[in-house]
Amino acid sequence: MERVDHLAHERNKSEFDVDAMKIVWAGSPHAFELSDRISKLVASDPGFRKDNRTMLSRKDLFKNTLRKAAYAWKTIVDLHLSEEEAAKLRFYVDEPAYTDLHWGMFVPAIKGQGTDEQQQKWLPLAYKMQIIGCYAQTELGHGSNVQGLETTATFDPQTDEFIIHSPTLTSSKWWPGGLGKVATHAIAYARLIVGGRDYGVNGFIVQLRSLEDHSPLPGITVGDIGMKFGNGAYNTMDNGVLQFDHVRIPRDQMLMRVSQVTREGKYKQSDVPRQLVYGTMVYVRQTIVADASCALSRAVCIATRYSAVRRQFGSQNGGPETQVIDYKTQQSRLFPLLASAYAFRFIGEWLKWLYTDVTQRLQANDFSTLPEAHACTAGLKSLTTTATADGIEECRKLCGGHGYLCSSGLPELFAVYVPACTYEGDNTVLLLQVARFLMKTVSQLGVKKPVGTIGYMTRVDHLMQCRCGVQRAEDWLNPSALLEAFEARAARMSVACAQNLSNFDNPEEGFAELSADLVEAAVAHCQLIIVSKFIEKLQQEIPGKGVKQQLEVLCNIYTLFLLHKHQGDFLSTGCITPKHASLANDQLRSLYSQVRPNAIALVDAFNYTDHFLGSILGCYDGNVYPKLYEAAWEDPLNDSVVPDGYHQYIRPLLKQQIRTARL
Numbered sequence: 001m002e003r004v005d006h007l008a009h010e011r012n013k014s015e016f017d018v019d020a021m022k023i024v025w026a027g028s029p030h031a032f033e034l035s036d037r038i039s040k041l042v043a044s045d046p047g048f049r050k051d052n053r054t055m056l057s058r059k060d061l062f063k064n065t066l067r068k069a070a071y072a073w074k075t076i077v078d079l080h081l082s083e084e085e086a087a088k089l090r091f092y093v094d095e096p097a098y099t100d101l102h103w104g105m106f107v108p109a110i111k112g113q114g115t116d117e118q119q120q121k122w123l124p125l126a127y128k129m130q131i132i133g134c135y136a137q138t139e140l141g142h143g144s145n146v147q148g149l150e151t152t153a154t155f156d157p158q159t160d161e162f163i164i165h166s167p168t169l170t171s172s173k174w175w176p177g178g179l180g181k182v183a184t185h186a187i188a189y190a191r192l193i194v195g196g197r198d199y200g201v202n203g204f205i206v207q208l209r210s211l212e213d214h215s216p217l218p219g220i221t222v223g224d225i226g227m228k229f230g231n232g233a234y235n236t237m238d239n240g241v242l243q244f245d246h247v248r249i250p251r252d253q254m255l256m257r258v259s260q261v262t263r264e265g266k267y268k269q270s271d272v273p274r275q276l277v278y279g280t281m282v283y284v285r286q287t288i289v290a291d292a293s294c295a296l297s298r299a300v301c302i303a304t305r306y307s308a309v310r311r312q313f314g315s316q317n318g319g320p321e322t323q324v325i326d327y328k329t330q331q332s333r334l335f336p337l338l339a340s341a342y343a344f345r346f347i348g349e350w351l352k353w354l355y356t357d358v359t360q361r362l363q364a365n366d367f368s369t370l371p372e373a374h375a376c377t378a379g380l381k382s383l384t385t386t387a388t389a390d391g392i393e394e395c396r397k398l399c400g401g402h403g404y405l406c407s408s409g410l411p412e413l414f415a416v417y418v419p420a421c422t423y424e425g426d427n428t429v430l431l432l433q434v435a436r437f438l439m440k441t442v443s444q445l446g447v448k449k450p451v452g453t454i455g456y457m458t459r460v461d462h463l464m465q466c467r468c469g470v471q472r473a474e475d476w477l478n479p480s481a482l483l484e485a486f487e488a489r490a491a492r493m494s495v496a497c498a499q500n501l502s503n504f505d506n507p508e509e510g511f512a513e514l515s516a517d518l519v520e521a522a523v524a525h526c527q528l529i530i531v532s533k534f535i536e537k538l539q540q541e542i543p544g545k546g547v548k549q550q551l552e553v554l555c556n557i558y559t560l561f562l563l564h565k566h567q568g569d570f571l572s573t574g575c576i577t578p579k580h581a582s583l584a585n586d587q588l589r590s591l592y593s594q595v596r597p598n599a600i601a602l603v604d605a606f607n608y609t610d611h612f613l614g615s616i617l618g619c620y621d622g623n624v625y626p627k628l629y630e631a632a633w634e635d636p637l638n639d640s641v642v643p644d645g646y647h648q649y650i651r652p653l654l655k656q657q658i659r660t661a662r663l
Ligand SMILES: CCCCCCC/C=C/C(=O)SCCNC(=O)CCNC(=O)[C@H](O)C(C)(C)COP(=O)(O)OP(=O)(O)OC[C@H]1O[C@@H](n2cnc3c(N)ncnc32)[C@H](O)[C@@H]1OP(=O)(O)O
Pocket: 100, 101, 104, 105, 135, 137, 138, 143, 144, 145, 146, 147, 177, 275, 276, 278, 279, 281, 282, 284, 287, 370, 371, 374, 422, 423, 424, 425, 426, 429, 430, 433, 436
């Protein structure tokens, strides 16, 4: 049967080369080819079906995840996939699993914190999945406060071993993914105790389960922490609980790149900063920023396609009703999210570059950019995950009632995504780290030259008194005008916080008292980074008919939308006047009209398969209604016309009503 493309008329309207945009979105022709090939491979393999996930019991769901992870590994091995291809395959399989933590945290922790010998010993085993690892840092009593962890690793010089112990209930490891039912090994974070002295938290490789029969090793109590938010969703993951009862491990299983304990029981600190113990978190935060654009673009793709299919009101002379995408209110909610997806894509690319750069510098013993890398990864992780979680929920509402159906894909996407606001650092706690960095920068102005993302502070005198030169709405399309407004807002908010802080005798008390304002200053700084990197991206040559113009429209929408949303900040710091704010809003409306004919093509450029989207509302051909209708009949509740329980619970009720009616 010939497939009808219900969105063809929308695709015909587009004013740019979609194939060229696909390459910009993917990052390079190579990245596009890889993504396209692997996503189609996964989509065409029934072994990776995922449309029944929300209907399975937890046990069936989990077993199915184990099956898929094993099948994915078999596919990787059978097809001799490279590391890059294997990572893409896991991404398109699209099911949170213990493998995320094995590849995403356990392996990077050994690479980042292990010595060369430790890497040589453990990495080959991990690469072949002969051991499966997790990252066991958080405890029942402490997650954000890493220095408050209670698990101990006490050196025993007699046996040359560490004794890993959970001294209290609150010291039980709690949350690590993959720990509950699968991991054979953990990087467990524990307080290092040598000769009775506490040297703070360090990572240790601890075997948890037998490699023969998977039973927990002596002294290990381990299990799953229970059902989490949403159906399906993150319940494919075995987040776990773990207690150690004086578990002994050899001394060489302490990760010793940052500090060492010798055979004689001497503690030695390398010349690398202690903060490198937190290095895996910096790495993962960077990957989370890159992933934010994937999750947001997925939701936006669904909401945009459906908004073009859905019609309500406005029929003229019996003609078709208005597509809901043509309502300005729909556009003002949807198009900033479309623009954010692109903005997050580019900031993810840039952050990857920053991370690679800091890693190379660290290898050459240059630690100068580590604080900036920490502030950027922490701040951008916080900003992009908050916006993405909120954006997915907004997309659900943009799809009206049908968005609430699991078959829209949006409820599960939200439930899987929302913990990103908490894991790898609670988003508020991370913004407070950025705020500390900002306050330190301001306090050192004139002593230490701010560079990199904080370089704008070198012009603080100008930024504190500059006036916005915008006179007409179009003036807001000038990148310099936009940048200066964002720089001035960020600088003024930071300086105001620093001035308020100086009124406190005790800086820590002041920091706590002003923390809500400090978080707002941190948000302003992080938004500036995203805006400035989007503008920088557009200064490069971008091939393809109309591609650069579309990206310019999206960049302006992203920036002016933020300005509109946070106009309170811009007005109260005197960076703009109410007239400027009103002109920005006029320009924003005009930009929405420009993006409208290109909206479908801009989401097609994500190149998502229907399998990956997992949404009837977002399907490529827009043939939504027949698919929704058919899917309803596939629900197990419709297996029988009369439901189970009728004779027990409905019939007696109806009979009773009849008797009552006769009374
Ligand atoms: C691909 C994988 C799939 C994803 C699945 C995700 C699964 C989830 C996994 C997890 O959640 S793992 C657990 C993650 N846990 C956290 O993120 C905990 C958050 N808490 C922290 O990171 C820290 O404790 C803190 C909030 C940063 C505070 O730490 P601490 O009290 O020790 O620090 P301070 O005294 O504030 O700072 C000291 C000094 O160190 C600097 N710093 C802090 N963190 C880092 C870092 N990561 N890298 C570099 N530097 C860091 C901080 O700025 C201070 O510097 P100075 O001001 O002294 O210069």
